[in-house]
Amino acid sequence: MVSRNDERKLRAGVSRTYRGGRIWIVTLSVFLWTMLGNAQSGGPCSGAQAGKVACLFSDVVVGAVQSVNPSFSLDPRIPLGTSVISTQLTSALPMPAPSAGYIFQYDPNLGTARAERQSYGPIFGQRAETIGLHRFSLAFTSQSFGFDSVDGIDLHHQPSQLAIGDYVSSNQFDHDLHIGQNVLTAIYGVAERVDVSVAAPFSTVDYNLRYSGSYKSANPNEPGFNVVGSGHRTAQGIGDVNVQVKGTVLRRDRFSVATGATLRLPTGDAYNILGAGAAGIRPFVVASFLYKRLTPHLNLGYLYNGQSVLAADSILSGEKRRIPSQFQYAIGADAGITGRLTLAFDVLGYEAIHAPRLKDYPVVSFTRQSFNVTSGSAGFKARIAGNVIFQANLLFRLNSAGLRSNVTPLVGLSYAF
Numbered sequence: 001m002v003s004r005n006d007e008r009k010l011r012a013g014v015s016r017t018y019r020g021g022r023i024w025i026v027t028l029s030v031f032l033w034t035m036l037g038n039a040q041s042g043g044p045c046s047g048a049q050a051g052k053v054a055c056l057f058s059d060v061v062v063g064a065v066q067s068v069n070p071s072f073s074l075d076p077r078i079p080l081g082t083s084v085i086s087t088q089l090t091s092a093l094p095m096p097a098p099s100a101g102y103i104f105q106y107d108p109n110l111g112t113a114r115a116e117r118q119s120y121g122p123i124f125g126q127r128a129e130t131i132g133l134h135r136f137s138l139a140f141t142s143q144s145f146g147f148d149s150v151d152g153i154d155l156h157h158q159p160s161q162l163a164i165g166d167y168v169s170s171n172q173f174d175h176d177l178h179i180g181q182n183v184l185t186a187i188y189g190v191a192e193r194v195d196v197s198v199a200a201p202f203s204t205v206d207y208n209l210r211y212s213g214s215y216k217s218a219n220p221n222e223p224g225f226n227v228v229g230s231g232h233r234t235a236q237g238i239g240d241v242n243v244q245v246k247g248t249v250l251r252r253d254r255f256s257v258a259t260g261a262t263l264r265l266p267t268g269d270a271y272n273i274l275g276a277g278a279a280g281i282r283p284f285v286v287a288s289f290l291y292k293r294l295t296p297h298l299n300l301g302y303l304y305n306g307q308s309v310l311a312a313d314s315i316l317s318g319e320k321r322r323i324p325s326q327f328q329y330a331i332g333a334d335a336g337i338t339g340r341l342t343l344a345f346d347v348l349g350y351e352a353i354h355a356p357r358l359k360d361y362p363v364v365s366f367t368r369q370s371f372n373v374t375s376g377s378a379g380f381k382a383r384i385a386g387n388v389i390f391q392a393n394l395l396f397r398l399n400s401a402g403l404r405s406n407v408t409p410l411v412g413l414s415y416a417f
Helices: 004-020 027-035 053-066 083-091
Strands: 103-107 112-116 136-150 158-164 167-191 194-217 225-238 242-251 255-264 280-289 294-305 326-336 341-359 365-385 388-397 403-405 408-416
Touching: 053 194, 053 225, 083 167, 083 341, 083 403, 136 388, 388 403
Parallel strands: none
Antiparallel strands: 103 112, 136 167, 136 403, 136 408, 158 167, 167 194, 194 225, 194 242, 242 255, 255 280, 280 294, 294 326, 326 341, 341 365, 365 388, 388 408
């Protein structure tokens, strides 16, 4: 039994901890809250969404503590910080830009459109030129992400220590998270300077989690205990489909500017981390410059997101919160080395506005602040036959903020006619 004095101290400790910084790992506080009779069961992860990927974290913690206390259940009011990973996986995962290998421009001397072959274009960035009137391009790309850190904290050896009242818990988590992303993209020129594109991702998510926790009390009459748990979830299916319109508003012999917007449709299953669970719209501007066979480009955009269950402090609450907005950018160049080979380089990233993240000093905790994620991209495009282009790329981190993967390889094919 817990005395009234201990109960008051515990409640005061929980209140101070919540106000001072939302703690991501709150296993011990949840356990004690349940012992006091305030826990609530239910929620999405015990209903229609039971057994899905987004529920793995809470399911593993519950299963581990239930090995000691079978009546344990998580209170959905307690912040778990699951939005730290889930919103970045679904709304900020890098995806190749809808950029055709060929652009077709009308030649008044020939009386018809001709294919420009100085360069086959960038991979993650975009150039300002559109594909050309009634021209069509189809592309397929595949890339594989293996995530190993979040905000500089090793996902395979993620410790956490939490003190409330007379109790201290020492926790260790090992997150093994992989996503395979296959994207089918179609581009069509509805006018000489306007094209539309549709990008449909098909993804496979694989999440394996191992957990161990040691609970100790400063009171010698309160015995300590250890818990362990693990779980594995997979999912596959269509992600969030992107529809884009781009128009060239300024075109000179060597310099072009385009504007447009991308609409992200919530077609993916949010609880399986296949989609963000909310629509998003990204207006953007693109500038590119042609110098012989070198084409530098600059892309700037701002992503506005809707509300999603993945953005809540706890996936168990079923509450919807707005996914943080992002200022996105890409700067780079593609160079036509030969008539068959183009090299492409980009620095790309985004500034997440007042977004959930982790900090590891003095303890691993859950907070909200803006942060920048920057990556590098290096690859090539090669014409292998006719208008068929093969592309390969490596995506790599340039800073440690956000959810980061190892070097991410990409391969793909495109065809334009």
